Amino acid sequence: MRDVAIIGTSQTKFGELWDSSFRQLISEAGLGAMEDANLSGSDLEAMFVGNMSAGLFVGQEHIAALISDSMGMNPIPCTRVEAACASGGLALRQGIMAVASGYHDVVVSAGVEKMTDVVDATPAIATASDQEWEAQQGATFPSLYAMIAKRHMYEYGTTREQLAMMSVINHKNAANNPNAQFPFEISVDKLLASSSVADPLTLLDCSPVSDGASAIVICAAERAKEFTDTPIYVKASAQSSGTIALHSRKDITTLDATVAASRKAYDMAGLTVKDIDATEVHDCFSINGLLAIEDLGFAPKGEGGKVLEEGQTNIDGDCPINPSGGLKARGHPLGATGIAQAAEIVWQLRGEAGKRQVDGAEIGMTHNIGGTGGTCAVHIFGRDLN
Amino acid sequence: MRDVAIIGTSQTKFGELWDSSFRQLISEAGLGAMEDANLSGSDLEAMFVGNMSAGLFVGQEHIAALISDSMGMNPIPCTRVEAACASGGLALRQGIMAVASGYHDVVVSAGVEKMTDVVDATPAIATASDQEWEAQQGATFPSLYAMIAKRHMYEYGTTREQLAMMSVINHKNAANNPNAQFPFEISVDKLLASSSVADPLTLLDCSPVSDGASAIVICAAERAKEFTDTPIYVKASAQSSGTIALHSRKDITTLDATVAASRKAYDMAGLTVKDIDATEVHDCFSINGLLAIEDLGFAPKGEGGKVLEEGQTNIDGDCPINPSGGLKARGHPLGATGIAQAAEIVWQLRGEAGKRQVDGAEIGMTHNIGGTGGTCAVHIFGRDLN
Numbered sequence: 001m002r003d004v005a006i007i008g009t010s011q012t013k014f015g016e017l018w019d020s021s022f023r024q025l026i027s028e029a030g031l032g033a034m035e036d037a038n039l040s041g042s043d044l045e046a047m048f049v050g051n052m053s054a055g056l057f058v059g060q061e062h063i064a065a066l067i068s069d070s071m072g073m074n075p076i077p078c079t080r081v082e083a084a085c086a087s088g089g090l091a092l093r094q095g096i097m098a099v100a101s102g103y104h105d106v107v108v109s110a111g112v113e114k115m116t117d118v119v120d121a122t123p124a125i126a127t128a129s130d131q132e133w134e135a136q137q138g139a140t141f142p143s144l145y146a147m148i149a150k151r152h153m154y155e156y157g158t159t160r161e162q163l164a165m166m167s168v169i170n171h172k173n174a175a176n177n178p179n180a181q182f183p184f185e186i187s188v189d190k191l192l193a194s195s196s197v198a199d200p201l202t203l204l205d206c207s208p209v210s211d212g213a214s215a216i217v218i219c220a221a222e223r224a225k226e227f228t229d230t231p232i233y234v235k236a237s238a239q240s241s242g243t244i245a246l247h248s249r250k251d252i253t254t255l256d257a258t259v260a261a262s263r264k265a266y267d268m269a270g271l272t273v274k275d276i277d278a279t280e281v282h283d284c285f286s287i288n289g290l291l292a293i294e295d296l297g298f299a300p301k302g303e304g305g306k307v308l309e310e311g312q313t314n315i316d317g318d319c320p321i322n323p324s325g326g327l328k329a330r331g332h333p334l335g336a337t338g339i340a341q342a343a344e345i346v347w348q349l350r351g352e353a354g355k356r357q358v359d360g361a362e363i364g365m366t367h368n369i370g371g372t373g374g375t376c377a378v379h380i381f382g383r384d385l386n
Numbered sequence: 387m388r389d390v391a392i393i394g395t396s397q398t399k400f401g402e403l404w405d406s407s408f409r410q411l412i413s414e415a416g417l418g419a420m421e422d423a424n425l426s427g428s429d430l431e432a433m434f435v436g437n438m439s440a441g442l443f444v445g446q447e448h449i450a451a452l453i454s455d456s457m458g459m460n461p462i463p464c465t466r467v468e469a470a471c472a473s474g475g476l477a478l479r480q481g482i483m484a485v486a487s488g489y490h491d492v493v494v495s496a497g498v499e500k501m502t503d504v505v506d507a508t509p510a511i512a513t514a515s516d517q518e519w520e521a522q523q524g525a526t527f528p529s530l531y532a533m534i535a536k537r538h539m540y541e542y543g544t545t546r547e548q549l550a551m552m553s554v555i556n557h558k559n560a561a562n563n564p565n566a567q568f569p570f571e572i573s574v575d576k577l578l579a580s581s582s583v584a585d586p587l588t589l590l591d592c593s594p595v596s597d598g599a600s601a602i603v604i605c606a607a608e609r610a611k612e613f614t615d616t617p618i619y620v621k622a623s624a625q626s627s628g629t630i631a632l633h634s635r636k637d638i639t640t641l642d643a644t645v646a647a648s649r650k651a652y653d654m655a656g657l658t659v660k661d662i663d664a665t666e667v668h669d670c671f672s673i674n675g676l677l678a679i680e681d682l683g684f685a686p687k688g689e690g691g692k693v694l695e696e697g698q699t700n701i702d703g704d705c706p707i708n709p710s711g712g713l714k715a716r717g718h719p720l721g722a723t724g725i726a727q728a729a730e731i732v733w734q735l736r737g738e739a740g741k742r743q744v745d746g747a748e749i750g751m752t753h754n755i756g757g758t759g760g761t762c763a764v765h766i767f768g769r770d771l772n
Contacts, residue, residue, distance in 0.1 A: 001487055001488035002487075012694060052447055052448075053441050053447050055441040055510075060513055060517040060518050061470055061510075061513040061514055062438075062469075062514040062756055062757050062760055064761065065470070065627055065760025069629050069631075069634070069760070073627070074628060074643075075626040075643060077479075077625035077628070077640060079479075080467065080469060081465060081466065081467055081468075082450075082466045082468055083450055083465065083466060098483050098487075100487040100488070100489065101387055102486070103387065103482075103483050103623075116411045127441055128447055131446040135445070142522065207673055239465070240460075240462060240463060241454035241455070241459070241461050241464050242451070243455050243460060244448065244452045248455070256460075256461060257461060260461040273665075305648050339416065370448055370451060375448070375450065375464075
């Protein structure tokens with residue numbers, strides 16, 4: 001297996017982007033990452049694109065062909081990967097495998113979602129749950145995660161204020177991210193006073209409906225210095241599946257897929273959770289950010305709320321989480337999220353994250369979830385190869 | 387790059403399968419391939435599934451998690467790949483790269499589509515074309531391929547009867563395929579007298595709307611003999627992109643993506659078209675089978691019709707095409723097709739194809755198209771590694 005590096009990154013602004021079409025967003029991100037990597041078109045050998053549901057959001061499948069065409073990249077292979085909100089993380093993994101295998105030397109892994117062209121995004125998002133056993137019975141994602149939150153509060157005494165801290169910290173970081181959808185701070189009081197969505201979750205516990213795209217350039221490590229002085233290396237790429245439906249789980253307060261993928265990633269990298277300097281976790285709802293803190297190993301089970309409350313996950317804390325602002329405040333264009341997380345970690349490890357920089361970050365991790373944990377991708381990156 | 391072998395295959399019956407759900411079909415095929423490879427569940431390390439549009443056909447995205455769950459395979463990674471009707475071919479390619487890279491030793495690549503749960507499949511299928519510039523203007527796939535057929539007839543004098551021969555030969559082969567949707571013969575006269583769909587194409591020029599699934603097991607070549615005495619080796623895996631819209635092409639009678647992918651595949655395998663003993667081509671419409679014969683190099687441009695008429699593509703001809711019955715007569719559950727093609731070639735190379743066996747087949751090829759040629763995957767398989 002060949003070593004693999006990241007040599008370029010790009011992200012569009014995330015938000016309600018009425019003036020940008022699906023193909024414009026992905027072209028801006030894809031070509032932006034190539035420019036960041038000092039690539040010419042003829043250097044690029046393949047593309048992998050994460051997207052959850054262009055079919056339901058913009059009436060377009062076969063988006064890989066559309067993207068290759070729109071970016072002027074024909075005839076190189078372009079492949080769409082889908083795993084609900086983990087689509088980006090899996091596109092990243094496919095790009096890594098394509099380079100590790102020797103099939104390709106230089107590829108783009110990208111993600112895109114254009115969600116605001118439909119009147120109501122919720123039914124499309126609900127297709128990430130078990131359609132027959134969850135969605136058709138009326139369950140939506142806020143309601144599924146609300147059940148997890150209720151159970152976590154019941155089992156472990158997690159407080160409403162602790163949950164709120166996940167969003168508050170995200171917003172604080174996003175205030176320093178020019179690409180964020182909501183670049184401003186919020187308070188616990190403001191969150192608790194916002195409209196109820198699915199009790200106990202309020203509006204400000206929930207990530208938004210977003211348009212946006214992100215892309216990175218992946219390269220064989222042995223060739224990375226041809227393109228950049230600051231390659232970032234892939235130390236682990238791991239993926240796991242969990243049950244798609246909540247009712248099939250022994251314990252709904254643990255995402256087994258996160259536990260399995262992260263343990264595999266630590267093994268691959270030869271690292272432990274204590275070695276990680278900055279992490280982007282999948283906080284589609286505040287409770288999911290809290291679960292990630294526990295399931296990745298930053299806190300014992302049941303103590304995620306305490307870790308948040310104590311400030312350990314702040315940019316200057318012991319285990320900085322979501323310096324980008326996370327899904328809550330950077331925005332969550334579903335298929336783009338896994339790639340945007342990787343782009344943020346690359347910026348952190350290059351020392352290019354400006355006012356949201358984690359000082360001296362050398363090892364970073366991304367955690368990307370599909371559905372309520374049916375899919376999980378965990379990646380670990382480092383400034384050095386070994 | 388490690389060498390890769392196919393050690394197991396399976397295909398459900400293709401057809402209007404009212405009694406089988408999406409998850410039943412893929413589980414039957416996936417577990418069937420594992421049984422064929424003498425695998426236990428703990429041997430399997432990952433799955434890749436091709437599917438065009440479960441979102442539009444059955445209201446379910448995130449199908450990889452659903453499939454891993456339904457097959458009892460959690461927590462192994464399961465990844466969905468989409469490229470319209472080439473989804474299966476790309477899932478095959480992702481599985482090959484996953485094993486070639488060393489990330490995994492034993493994986494399943496599968497494909498599935500459940501198309502008969504919607505009243506009209508045509509609008510969903512149309513999302514494989516350029517939604518903004520083709521589908522929204524009223525173009526459907528039969529009309530796009532009808533334009534290609536008209537132009538081919540005008541440019542090269544191809545006759546209506548020559549086109550019909552593609553379907554006639556497919557049906558003759560399907561009569562010996564117990565998994566085929568239409569296992570019976572038709573005549574040129576019957577085809578010409580069938581209802582017009584989009585002039586010059588009639589009903590019997592068009593592949594059907596189908597339910598079905600297929601799966602194969604891919605293994606590191608060095609471990610293949612642990613599981614089977616008759617491994618079939620992957621000699622080439624190539625993929626190319628063409629323009630998604632017809633109007634962007636210099637010449638609509640050539641699919642550039644087929645030409646590019648097949649030339650790359652021949653190079654990888656160190657073979658020429660003359661070395662291929664049996665081929666499965668993507669005949670979603672009769673004209674597309676004819677184009678494939680030309681673009682893959684079995685006939686000079688413009689002479690595909692002549693080659694069909696002369697019987698060269700019959701099972702006992704110089705270049706046997708679609709011994710399975712092809713998309714037209716075996717059936718075309720979109721995401722399953724690319725895998726079903728590979729399964730057929732594996733059966734042919736193992737000498738297990740019964741009355742549709744191509745005598746002494748040692749090298750086989752599959753050709754899988756998305757849309758009108760926006761994506762093409764070409765794979766070459768052999769009984770021997772070198």
